[in-house]
Amino acid sequence: MCLAIPMKVISKKGNTAIVDLDGVRRQIDISLVSRVKIGDYVIVHAGFAIQKLKKKDAEETIALLKEVNSEIHR
Amino acid sequence: MKYIDSFRDTNAIRGLVSKIHSVAGKIGKEIVLMEVCGTHTMAIARAGLRQLLPENVKLISGPGCPVCVSPNSFIDKAIAISELKNTIVTTFGDMYRVPSGNGSLEKQHSRGARIEIVYSPFDAIEIARRKPENNVVFIGVGFETTAPVIASVIKYAKQEKIKNFLVLAGNKIIPPAMEILVSDVHHHLDGFICPGHVSVIIGSKPYEIFPEKYNIPCVISGFEACDILQSILYLLEMIAGMEKISVKIQYTRCVDPEGNIKAKKIMNEVFSVCDSEWRGIGLIKSSGLAIKDEYKQYDAEYMLDVSVNISHDRHGCICGDVLKGIKRPVDCIFFKKVCTPENPVGPCMVSSEGTCAAYYAYEK
Ligand code: SF4
Numbered sequence: 001m002c003l004a005i006p007m008k009v010i011s012k013k014g015n016t017a018i019v020d021l022d023g024v025r026r027q028i029d030i031s032l033v034s035r036v037k038i039g040d041y042v043i044v045h046a047g048f049a050i051q052k053l054k055k056k057d058a059e060e061t062i063a064l065l066k067e068v069n070s071e072i073h074r
Numbered sequence: 075m076k077y078i079d080s081f082r083d084t085n086a087i088r089g090l091v092s093k094i095h096s097v098a099g100k101i102g103k104e105i106v107l108m109e110v111c112g113t114h115t116m117a118i119a120r121a122g123l124r125q126l127l128p129e130n131v132k133l134i135s136g137p138g139c140p141v142c143v144s145p146n147s148f149i150d151k152a153i154a155i156s157e158l159k160n161t162i163v164t165t166f167g168d169m170y171r172v173p174s175g176n177g178s179l180e181k182q183h184s185r186g187a188r189i190e191i192v193y194s195p196f197d198a199i200e201i202a203r204r205k206p207e208n209n210v211v212f213i214g215v216g217f218e219t220t221a222p223v224i225a226s227v228i229k230y231a232k233q234e235k236i237k238n239f240l241v242l243a244g245n246k247i248i249p250p251a252m253e254i255l256v257s258d259v260h261h262h263l264d265g266f267i268c269p270g271h272v273s274v275i276i277g278s279k280p281y282e283i284f285p286e287k288y289n290i291p292c293v294i295s296g297f298e299a300c301d302i303l304q305s306i307l308y309l310l311e312m313i314a315g316m317e318k319i320s321v322k323i324q325y326t327r328c329v330d331p332e333g334n335i336k337a338k339k340i341m342n343e344v345f346s347v348c349d350s351e352w353r354g355i356g357l358i359k360s361s362g363l364a365i366k367d368e369y370k371q372y373d374a375e376y377m378l379d380v381s382v383n384i385s386h387d388r389h390g391c392i393c394g395d396v397l398k399g400i401k402r403p404v405d406c407i408f409f410k411k412v413c414t415p416e417n418p419v420g421p422c423m424v425s426s427e428g429t430c431a432a433y434y435a436y437e438k
Contacts, residue, residue: 001111001112001113001139001140001141001166001219001220001425001427002140002216002269002270002271002272003427004271004274017177031226031336031338032222032223032226032334033336040170040243043271043328044196045219045220045223046166046213046216046220046294047194047195047223048194050271050337050435051111051277051328051329051330051334052224053328054327055327058326059326061296063088064304065080065081065089068086068090068093068304
């Protein structure tokens with residue numbers, strides 16, 4: 001039930017934003033997250049953004065995974 | 075989103091599995107890891123991760139499905155409320171079919187009660203606005219992921235002076251339940267895979283008592299196959315003594331050590347911590363959230379006059395032990411024979427994230 005998915009912010013107005021995932025759009029509340037910008041990915045749960053997805057950290061994890069991969073194939 | 079594929083990459087999975095085998099080999103003895111979140115249970119089963127792990131690494135599922143851990147008495151209350159005049163019960167879909175000995179919201183619906191499934195508690199507010207002659211009661215279940223959402227909506231209702239919206243408060247807090255499990259003598263646990271989206275809100279601090287007091291490592295994990303395997307690897311490295319036993323965040327892309335401060339603030343504004351009853355475990359100190367006095371007018375239990383007949387579990391259903399990780403669904407005599415997702419006997423089979431449902435759908 002704690003499922004939450006990253007969706008991209010398309011537009012925003014006050015405490016609400018329109019987010020998109022593969023063409024599916026939804027209006028959500030963004031009052032629980034500070035400084036949401038258009039183009040950000042937010043983690044959406046029950047109609048609310050509960051956090052911003054940090055791109056830099058996502059990339060770091062991916063880099064780590066690539067490293068594991070190359071260690072194994074060495 | 076394209077980057078998600080990187081977390082499902084088969085080469086990375088192979089690499090992680092091989093590293094896991096090598097560290098587990100060094101440890102030698104049996105290692106028991108518990109995943110606490112129902113979304114993890116489902117992801118592990120779906121990706122078939124159990125089959126990829128070494129023989130001596132066991133994954134067991136904990137009390138991580140909010141609907142499954144809601145006790146009969148809570149469902150009985152929801153059912154009793156649905157019998158009141160001029161009342162519309164609104165609920166997340168997960169809760170709709172969960173049975174108690176008195177039936178379920180679904181059964182109530184088929185008997186003519188007014189029940190609406192909503193995606194967000196905001197939808198319940200909209201219904202309340204459209205139908206001012208009714209009381210609209212939202213069945214508030216969920217862990218810390220969901221509690222700030224429900225708190226926001228209660229606060230909004232007060233601001234907007236909406237008078238016919240009520241919440242049956244049943245939100246629960248995860249770490250106290252985890253502590254009950256580690257201090258249970260029947261349990262031997264070597265590590266926790268901590269719930270990613272609960273931790274988005276609460277951060278990593280509430281888990282620190284596990285390494286400090288019990289010498290049990292914790293890793294806050296994401297939900298893709300690579301996330302979970304990487305978390306298992308981190309846990310094994312700590313257990314093997316290669317790293318210090320601590321709380322690690324694997325799901326760094328979503329979780330800050332301090333959590334979501336704004337969300338915690340609003341949660342504390344509306345809710346106060348209370349003792350709470352968990353299916354299978356019983357009453358756990360400071361493991362629930364009650365609506366504070368300032369918001370009592372939105373508290374369904376306080377405002378509505380309902381008499382509740384508390385029911386008992388279906389005889390033979392071992393959901394309680396499954397939730398504690400003491401028994402597996404296959405240990406249940408009903409599993410797959412009498413109890414199926416189409417004809418569920420207990421909540422662990424009804425909920426899409428229940429352990430029995432996950433085993434039924436994916437595990438051999
Ligand atoms: S298989 Fe069905 S009856 Fe058995 S524990 Fe799971 S939900 Fe309960």
